[in-house]
Amino acid sequence: MTTTIIWTIAILTLLGVVLAVVLYLVAAKFRVEEDSRIDDVEKVLPGANCGGCGNAGCRAFAKSCVETMDLDRNFCPVGGNGTMKKVAAVLGIEVREKAPMVAVVRCNGSCENRPKVNDYGGYASCRVKAALYSGDTGCPFGCLGCGDCVAACQFGAIRMNPDTGLPEVDQDKCTACGACVRACPKNIIELRNKCPRGMRVFVSCVNKDKGAVARKACKVACIGCGKCAKVCPHGAITVEDNVAYIDFTKCKLCKKCVAECPTGAIHAVNFPVLKNKEE
Amino acid sequence: MNRLLVSPAPHLHVRTSTASLMRDVVIALLPTVIVSILFYGWREIMILAVSVVSCVLLEYLITRFLLKRESTVSDWSAVVTGVLLALNLPATSPWWMVLVGAIVAIGVAKMTFGGLGQNLFNPALVGRVFLLISFPVAMTNWGPVQGFVGNADAVTGATPLGLAKEGGVAAVSSLDYLDMLYMNIGGSAGELSAIAIIIGFIYLLARKVIRPHITLSIWITVFVFSGIMWLADPSVYTDPVFNLLTGGILLGSVFMATDYVTSPMSTAGGIVFGIGIGLITMLIRYFGSYPEGVSFAILIMNSTVPLINKAFRNKKYGR
Amino acid sequence: MKKTFSIGGVHPNDSKISAGCRIEMLPVPQTVYISMAQHLGAPATPVVSVGDRVKTGQVIGEPAGFISAFVHSSVTGTVKSIGPRPDLAGNKVTHVEIAVEEDEWAEGIDTSETVVREIPRDNAFILDRIKSNGVVGLGGATFPTHVKLSPPPGKKAEILIINGAECEPYLTSDYRIMIEKPEQIVIGAGIMKQVLGGPRTVIGIEDNKPEAIASMQAAVEKLSVLSPSYSGIEVMVLKKKYPQGGEKQLIDAVARRQVKSMGLPIDVGAVVQNVATSMAVYDAVMKNRPLITNTLTVTGDCLPAERQKNLLFRIGVPFSFIIEQTGGMPENAVKVISGGPMMGKAISNLDATTVKGSSSVLYLTAAQTVRRPESNCIRCAKCVEACPMGLEPYLLNKLARNGMMEELEQNAIQDCIECGCCLYSCPANIPLLDVIRVAKGDVMRAIRARSAKK
Structure with a gap:
């Protein structure tokens, strides 16, 4: 009885030692040098x-x-x-500070603004839908509404608004990692600078069709009329391919363009509400 | 005009669904269920009822309240598990044992892995083997139970495989193969009638629910392996026909080894899987301490399925 | 034993409802819109200007690259506009809009119905006719035919397969031309046979079309008596199975050869051409007639029998015009498909126009086509059994959803032919092909980028 126990302990100990040596040798042999x-x-x-x-x-x-x-x-x-x-x-090196950014969805084609012209019945993925056809609304540039951006976001910062069918970014949670920007097959989402209190002015449309066509597809489309570019005192707005773009590095948040836009495609968000609303 | 529907090709789809496939399996099990009720009477009805109801209810409760998902009971898979579990138990099983089996089958073997399609092991078999190990006496208590036909004595006593294990070949030499085809002398409900199971097998094949490769490779392996052993020494080893018709080989090979979720994807993989089940079953029967080994064999082979899926694949076009 | 391809395949109900309908002529509308992207490869460049008068059969678009094709006007009239217009998927493509006037064919085109049987000896002349008359493959891919008939140096065609499988359910246009124009198809086959240097030539037809088989056999017999150009052309009966008409599957079925992954049929000495292409080759070479008409099927279970049609249409006619001329869209149709139900495209915009490859207007009802909700994969392996390329769609789906590009390539996603068998057969309604198609695109791009670097 005692001998059995002793033998068992001895063999196991020996085995342990041998294996430890083997493990050490293997670890030493396959060691990867890394900084x-x-x-x-x-x-x-x-x-x-x-x-x-x-x-x-x-x-x-x-x-x-x-x-x-x-x-x-x-x-x-x-x-x-x-x-x-x-x-x-x-x-041990220097770093320059970068301005904080936030993801901005540049499409306002809600169900009301941009009526559906057909029904999509395939897999609910923007990439699959975009590969198939121009989409279920008249606008071939706008949001497809299948939520690839929502799925791509690791931080739960984007959710689909069931009323508009469009994604909304929670700017407190958004880290501007750009995953949604890459996930969107229509390139609607853009990283823009996060101004104080989150104030920003942007064109919420990427439709490159001619004005009349764009307007027919969506009530709030940018028609590329160029009025905003003319009124902008800072030269921040350019119109290319029938769509206006506001350069956020030049924009001074004066909101002149917002009032000028005939279709309401330019959005100003997070501005303090004025007590006496001007008419 | 109505809005057009647009989706990627293909635009047509087969009529079968998960639910229809599972429902077909239940239909294929009906002959076996009817035979078992005829022979084991009210007790068998109780076992079937407890097993099916508890399996379905458990799946519903777990999906709705534990996993907080949509319930999946409408896909009939819990019914299949319930019926198979009941058919794998002796007719003498008390209701609480059936319930424990159902809890293990659905709760442990199926839902902890993520529900239908995710489980590694066949749920009904896990339930059965759990009971076999936990309650070995109750799980080998073969009667007497009064059925609706025949007298209780006819279906009482040890299973043929049990007899062979205890008393060797001599103990089963008086058994008639015809009896085994129609009904066994003893055993769990699903082991009673080979004919009923084969009717179910033909139905499954005709409805294209399963392909025959797994089942046939099990049969052939059992037949060939036991044939070789029997030829070598007929006084020690039982003969191949006896081995095919007794015990759980038929029920296991038709209904449990062919379970979609826990069997290999490719044809070659399925055949390897079947050969493995046949061999392990016969090794347990001839050399193991249990009289029957189908359940263990299937569970052991279930665990190799991920490997089989990697190693045995269908031939690809032009490669 | 009748031959068929060796791996996978499915058996959808063939639903050839319009098989008995003779080919009728579709009237010409007041305006046609001719697309410049009617073929695989670079869209053609318009060579007419607004206000020009064009005749039927006149060139209006020239090829813009090696893999591209000529586009001809299918009508006589005045060019009203040239510009982008949405195609059936809503994507903008350059179209030439023509206001139709009285039909007047361009010079040099034989418009008679007399069958010409004497094949010109000059192969360069034949290839030039095929190219200049804008012939493209009409079996689905619309690959320029003259390119396919000119094997790269060092490769020789050993077998020419004329594809009369028409394995897609519902479609009957190929079937009708095999019955009504069998001689022209065989002559076209004879022409291509000569150009390719006289390989073995097989016309493959599925066994669900006995009348077409008889008609083609009779035509081959009649012509082989007349001229040695046609002797040796075989009609092979194939066992019905989808996707028999897939190029790779047909080569396997007929010649028992398999094209290597990422390879071309010519690598195994095979050239496959559709029966409709064969007829277009006949028209182009013997009649100098450009590809400006094609046959399409108007069908669907929800369409009454008397409105089932096989129509000879002028290319560039809007789908909406065809629908209007055939009595409108049935009440309970929810989806209109151009092409077969397995690989065809759902039309999102009925104002889109027909192109060279248009083969049907197929109506499907909600009960037939609306997808049921996706449920868990039960690992039934039905997709693995169905895949004619021997792939594992369940695995590709899983890898694709996790973005595992390397594993996808190892598991041969690039071999997928997008036939739809996997999605068709999945009992859990998993959108296998939807996911795989997009991932395949990514993998193909990665492979191309890699080989471009080398």
């Missing part, structure tokens, strides 16, 4: 692995930072400037 700073950088990253920086994940981003030693081309949109400062400290 230890990659680990250090990874530690200060948010760890969301969202891919918003354009890399496959946080580790890939850390690797990219270490390899290029260039923080102008590597930016973590989730962690923002705070994180980038920490990364810079780890690597």
Whole structure:
């Protein structure tokens, strides 16, 4: 009895030692040399692995930072400037601050503004729908409403509004990682700068059709009339391919264009409500 | 004018659905169910009722209140599990044992993996094997039970496989193959009648619910393997026809090994799967401590399905 | 044993309701819109201007690249506009709008119905006629025919397969031309046979069309007595199975050869042409008649028997005009398809015009075509059994939804022929092909980008 126990313990111990040696040798043989700073950088990253920086994940981003030693081309949109400062400290280099951004949906083709002309009956994915045809409304440029952007968002910052059939961005949750921008097959979503209190002015339409055609498809389409460009005192608005675009780096939020737009395609959001509404 | 419907091709679709396939399996099980009710009477009706109702109810409760999803009971898969579980139990089983089996089958084997389509093991078999291990005496209590036809004694006593395990070939030499075709001398409800199961098999094939490759490869493996052993020593090993007609081989090979979710995708994979089940079953029967091994064989092979799916694939065009 | 392809396939009900309807002539509307993108490859460049008078059969678009084709006016009239117009999927394509006047054919076109049987000896002349008359494959892909009939150097055609399978349910236009114009098809086959250097020539027809088989056999017999050009052309009866008419499947069925992944039929010495293409080749070579008409089927279970039609139409006629001329859309139709129900396109815009490859106006009811909600995959392997390329659609679907590009390529998603068998046969209504088609596009782009880098 005692001998059995002793033998058992002895064999198991021996086995343990042998295996430990094997494991050590294997680990030593297949050891991959990696810059230890990659680990250090990874530690200060948010760890969301969202891919918003354009890399496959946080580790890939850390690797990219270490390899290029260039923080102008590597930016973590989730962690923002705070994180980038920490990364810079780890690597011992300088970093410039970037303005905070937010995703903006540039289509206002709600069911009311843009009536349906046919019914889509395939898989509810914008990519599948876009590959098939121009969409179930008269506008071949607008939102397809299947929510690929919602599915792409890792932060729960986009949801479909059931009344309008359009996605809405929660600007507090949005990290401007750009996943939705890449997911949208119609390129409707754009990252724009996050002004104080979230105020911004933008053209909520990307329809490149001629004015009459665009207007027929959607009540609130940009018809490319150019009135906004004329009235803009800062030269921030350009009209190309029958659609206006407001350069957010030049826009000073004066809202002159908003009043000028004949179709109401230019939106001004998050401005304080004036007590005496001007008529 | 109405708005046109637009969707990607193809624009037509087969009429079958998950529910219709599962319903066909239930229909194919009906002959076996009827035979078992005829022979085991009210007790069998009770077992079937408890098993089916508890399986369906459990699936409903778990999907609605635990997983907070839409209920999936309308796809009939819980009914199939319920019927199969009932057919795998002795007619003497008390109601609470059936309930425990249903809880293990649906709650553990099916829903913890994510419901229909996600489970690795056949739920009814997991339920049965759990009961077999937990309550070995109750699970091998074969009667007497009074049915609607015949007297209770005719269907009482040990199963043929049990007899063979205990007393060797001599103990079963008096059994008639015709009896086995119509009804066994003992065993769980689903083991009673080979004819009833084969009718179900033909129905499933005719309705194109299953393909025959898995079932046939099990039969052939059992027949060939037991044939070789029997030829080698007929005084020790039971003969191949006996091995095909007794025990759970038929029920298992037609209804449980062919379970979509837990069987391989490719034809070659299915054949390998079937051979594995046949071999393991016969090894347990001849050399194991249990008289019957179909349930274990299927569960063991279930666990190899992901590997089989990787290793055995259909030939691709032009490759 | 009748031959068929060796892997997968499905058996949808063939529903050839309009099989008994003779081909009728569709009237010409007041305006036609002729698309410049009627073929695979680069759209043609318009060579007419607004206000020009064009004759029937006159060139109005020239090929813009190697894989491109001539486009001809199908009517006589005045060019009213040239510009973008939505096609049947709503995508903007350049169209030439022509106000129709009295029919007057361009010079040099033989408009008589007399059958010409003597094949010209000069192959360069034949190829030029096929090219200049804008002949493209009418079996679905609309690939320019002259390109397909000029095998790249070092490759030789060993078998020419004329595709009379018409495996898509409902469609009967190929069937009708095989019955009504069998000689022209066989002559077209003879022409292509000569151009390709006289390979074995097989006309493959499915066994659900006995009348077409008899008609084609009779034509082959009659012509092979008249001229050695037609001797040796076989009519092969194939066992009905979808997608028999798929190029790769037909080569497998007829010649027992399989085209390698990413390869072309010519790699295994095969050239496949549709029966309608064969007739277009006859028209182009023997009559110098450009491809400006085609046959289409107007059908559907919800369409009364007397309104089922096989129509000879001028290319460029709007779908709405065809629908109006055949008594309007049936009440309970919810979907209109151009092409077969398995691979055809649902029309989102009825004002779109017909193109060279248009083969049907098919009405489907809600009960036939509305998809049921998707449920869990039960791993029944019906998609694996159905896939004629031997792929595993359930797996591709899973990989595609997780964006696993490398694994998709390893599992041969690029071999998918988009026949729809997987989605058709899935009992859980999983949109397999919808997902796979888009992922296949991504993988193909990645493969092309990689080979461009090399």
